Amino acid sequence: MLRYVRVDTEAELLDALRKDGAQLLSGGTDLLVKMRSGLVRPKSLVDPAAVAELRGIETAGGALRIGTATPLSEILASKEVRERAPLLVDVLRVLGCVQIRNRGTLGGNLANASPAADSAIPLLLYEANLELAGGDGARNVPVGGFFLGPGRTVLQHGEYIRAVRIPASRQNWIPFFHKVGRRRALTIAIASIGGLAAVSQGRATEVRLAAGSVAPIPLRLKSAEEWLAGRALDRETIQHAGALAAGEVSPIDDVRATAAYRRAVTGDLVVRFLEGAAAA
Ligand SMILES: Cc1cc2nc3c(=O)[nH]c(=O)nc-3n(C[C@H](O)[C@H](O)[C@H](O)COP(=O)(O)OP(=O)(O)OC[C@H]3O[C@@H](n4cnc5c(N)ncnc54)[C@H](O)[C@@H]3O)c2cc1C
Structure with a gap:
């Protein structure tokens, strides 16, 4: 029982x-x-709902x-x-x-x-x-x-x-989160990208990127982050960061999407985020 x-x-x-x-x-x-x-x-x-340390x-x-x-x-x-x-x-x-x-x-x-x-x-x-x-x-x-x-x-x-x-963090982060799913509401991600960018005069002081549903675990996209650090957010830099991000994930084919689609979405969302951050 x-x-x-x-x-x-x-x-x-x-x-x-x-x-x-x-x-x-x-x-x-x-x-x-x-x-x-x-x-x-x-x-x-x-x-554990009544345990004070967990509430x-x-x-x-x-x-x-x-x-x-x-x-x-x-x-x-x-x-x-x-x-x-x-x-x-x-x-x-x-x-x-x-x-x-x-x-x-x-x-x-x-x-x-x-x-x-x-x-x-x-x-x-x-x-x-x-x-x-x-x-x-x-x-x-x-x-x-x-x-x-x-x-x-x-x-x-x-x-x-x-x-x-x-931990305490920068106040000037530009935040981003986008989840691609099969429907608009109540959806499990086919791929998701989150980001935080600190941008000064068009240059990325620091960029953090994370991805979900495109690898066995949710992960940071370190090679794209490292590429972006200190660079001017111009078109070539942004496109290259998107390509690095797409290359960094290891998605699978499943009932919700193909691996190729997930990889393409990863790169596209990183580009979308960085274009927005550059224009902010
Ligand atoms: C209709 C529906 C829609 C959903 N949509 C989403 C969505 O959009 N995004 C998303 O990410 N998830 C979604 N989920 C999944 C789920 O709701 C979330 O993962 C939720 O946060 C799970 O929390 P819970 O407290 O209900 O976990 P539980 O079901 O109580 O526990 C889940 C597991 O974690 C363990 N566990 C729970 N608490 C702890 C703890 N403190 N320490 C160690 N182990 C622990 C449990 O033993 C169990 O193995 C959805 C689920 C449903 C049914």
């Missing part, structure tokens, strides 16, 4: 997750779908700490998040629908480790850190080092993501 366990403290959470077949249940918007299709068969579902949004010295069991809709409504990490808000606005955002969490979106996990894109761009906790204590992992492959992360048995920490 499947057991539902609601815990009130981190000590209870650790204890409950140690048990054979225990699985953390946050919003359930990924997990219940997998359970229904028989992909996972937990013996108990451990609900809420705090700021300290310009940095943000978001508990991973905080519903996405709460993050979307937060003034602090809008001020300090506006791209995260832009992305959450198009993650699922109201009902999904009322239930879904950052913890679930990240731990589910889909290559299409939308929240991973702004978190990669803001160079967020994940606070992990488990039986052996707590550790910090950069979000860029968290994903190992589709459905696979560095989380050990009994370990969970307690919070996301977004």
Whole structure:
């Protein structure tokens, strides 16, 4: 028989997750779908919604700490998040629908480790850190080092993501996020590109680029970023950055799109972002 366990403290959470077949249940918007299709068969579902360390949004010295069991809709409504990490808000606005955002969490979106996990894109761009906790204590992992492959992360048995920490960042970033899907609303990305650009007098001081659904994990597009650093954002530079980005991804053919289409979209979206940043 499947057991539902609601815990009130981190000590209870650790204890409950140690048990054979225990699985953390946050919003359930990924997990219940997998359970229904028989992909996972937990013996108990451990609900951390009442654990204070996993809830809420705090700021300290310009940095943000978001508990991973905080519903996405709460993050979307937060003034602090809008001020300090506006791209995260832009992305959450198009993650699922109201009902999904009322239930879904950052913890679930990240731990589910889909290559299409939308929240991973702004978190990669803001160079967020994940606070992990488990039986052996707590550790910090950069979000860029968290994903190992589709459905696979560095989380050990009994370990969970307690919070996301977004460091203080530039105020003058030009943000970009675009997700290409098969329909306009409630869509899983065929490809998505996010970016942050700091531009001064037509020159890219710094550009960060991240892509989803075009590789086994959401990733930063480092060779395009390095090419752009310090360069004037002219037509040739932008086109070359698009080509570098397209060459950096390793998409697959699947039911939603071909690899060739995903690669082309990656390059095109990078070009679109940079053209906009150059004109801003
Ligand atoms: C109709 C629909 C539309 C969707 N649209 C999108 C979309 O546009 N973009 C997108 O990215 N996703 C989308 N999703 C997927 C899903 O809603 C999100 O990934 C959501 O953020 C998952 O969060 P959750 O709290 O519901 O996770 P859950 O389902 O509770 O958990 C998912 C997995 O993460 C684990 N887990 C949960 N919390 C933690 C934690 N704190 N630490 C460690 N492990 C944890 C669980 O054990 C489970 O394995 C959609 C889903 C549905 C059903």
